[in-house]
Amino acid sequence: MPDITYREALRQALRYQLEHDERVFLMGEDIGAYGGSYAVTKGFLEEFGERRVKDTPISESVVVGAGIGAAMAGLKPMVELMTINFSLLAIDQIVNNASKLHYMSNGQIRVPLVMRMAGGAGSQLGAQHSHSLESWYAHVPGLKVVVPATPYDAKGLLMTAFEEENPVVFIEHTALYASKGEVPEDVYRLPFGAAEVFRAGTDVTLIGYSGSVHQAFRAAQQLEEEGIDAEVLNLRTLRPLDVEGIVASVRKTSRAIVIEDDWKFGGFGGEIVALIQEHAFDYLDAPVLRCSGSDVPMPYSMALEQAALPQEAGIVELALNLCEGVTP
Amino acid sequence: MMRQGKSGTLTQRHDGTGLSDEQVIGLLHKMMEIRRFEEKAAEMYARGKIHGFLHLYIGQEGVATGAISALRPDDYIVSHYREHGHALARGLDPKRIMAELFGKETGVTGGRGGSMHLFDVSKSFMGGYAIVAGHMPLACGLALAEQYKGTERIAANFLGDGAVNEGEFHEALNLASVWKLPVLFVVENNFYGMGTAVQRVSATVEVYKRAAAYGIHSEQVDGMDVLATHEAVARLAQRVRSGDGPAFLEAICYRFRGHSMADPEFYRKKEEIERWRALDPIEQMKRRLLADGLISGDDVARMQAEVDRTATEAAEFAEQSAFPSRESLMRDVYADGARGEEAPHA
């Protein structure tokens, strides 16, 4: 299997869709002539033309809304929102329209729309460009929320997103576009709602998604040196969520830590903690913990930004304490 | 029976709409049907059969009737929450609309939408939407899809004067224009957004002028005149259909009732309402058709009896229909049947 980047994996899925499904077209700010803010669609305009690859005005709301309308009329649009930060200007369309038209219309309308956006912090982009708002979208019934961690995830999950009859919020991590991993050249699809055991272990479950999977993995490697065998789960999708997979892992390890860039208060980690105590309370040897971002607008300076985000050392410390029966 | 006008049709004499006498009379009939339906809905609301928000269209019938009769049956309609008139004008079943207002399973969306969210995709009626201006992007998208597929279908987007100060209005107009989307925007300027008069909140009171800034062909029409509205929409729809990009129509009109059933109407004077009532689109049209000899007083009485019966039967149908079952609650959250969790103790 070739080693390719997360970016290239996304490109492969998009190119496949453009080549194989006439209903698919792409639109977004600077996806054409500029080549995409993260170069995911570079060259597509030249290759597929303006009908299939549309540069839009900087009008997030009408771009997403037009995607919804086109999906209602039987097409399969992919809207790129540049970043999750700008999706806030389209949140009316995503929440008030995309997520609920199927239900409101009593099943008459379908909205098979893929909304791609980059999220996450760690690139010193400051408070307005570093959001991890996936929990906001995961909160909404009717949406599917996808958070790929690896190039393999990126291609396989994006392929599945285009099979969907529902609106999909597809959140890529800004810090991962250049990351590499093995990806089959052939077409494959990864199911939504099925977490991956990224590293098998027996002592503690480290639950991550998107960027935090890698932190959890690196923490697990350090923990191994300390004699602790951590299991790392890669959630892949937040909605649907693989509750069974999480519970099965926690029943085995009896301890869990959720790792997320997101703010702790009201964040997605809280949902996972609640589900674990609902479904695996009797199996727990320790409280379920969260290693989350700090409750601050993201500062610019590297020193401060890193201090605001979960770090491997912090995960290791929490896990060691948890395994020794010391809780915060 | 209907009588022919003495010297040619009313159409030829006054409006050049190309409508036959029957069609012109049909416009009056449809406006009467909408009026009577709305009166019945108000009555049912007062009797506790309808709940939530109920925004009546009484006074504005000329706009929906004139405009929608000038569209093709498969042209999309995307409307706002004051959409009973648009739905009836498009030919949705009055029984199923009333059942929807009652929250019954026989309603156009099985009781899920209610008054503000009527849908009938089989009639290209793509919904009533309750976020002011939030439906405009959808109309652009439907139009984009038809442009992409290369069809002649267009999208008609109805909105109120209040919507023109939303960002989505401006985003939609710009996108529609720059991509030459086949969408016709129809603003029903009834001079108020809830209780706020247009001139108190809009820098440009003549709404149609706003479209000019986006290079969109725009016009103003007397929305109390059903024939004038029909004529304008027919012309603009033709223009949009030919690939010239979007068009914009401001229909001047007035709602005779409150914003919703909950409106105490502190913000306007009785005299103002009376002045507009004198321009009632239905009475105007009746007078014209009677004066032109296209209809007789008997015809009016017969049409009135018919629309009475339609409204009454709609209410009976709604009353007799069942409420949706508890089991149907979680259906259709996702198109693939995926389910969320049902609150066990709700």
Ligand SMILES: Cc1ncc(C[n+]2csc(CCOP(=O)(O)OP(=O)(O)O)c2C)c(N)n1
């Ligand atoms: C985004 C948004 N803001 C506020 C409201 C509350 N609201 C409902 S109707 C309305 C007035 C809209 O007036 P207009 O567009 O003129 O339509 P009309 O009711 O006159 O038909 C307002 C403010 C809303 N539904 N959506």
Ligand SMILES: [Mg+2]
């Ligand atoms: Mg108004």
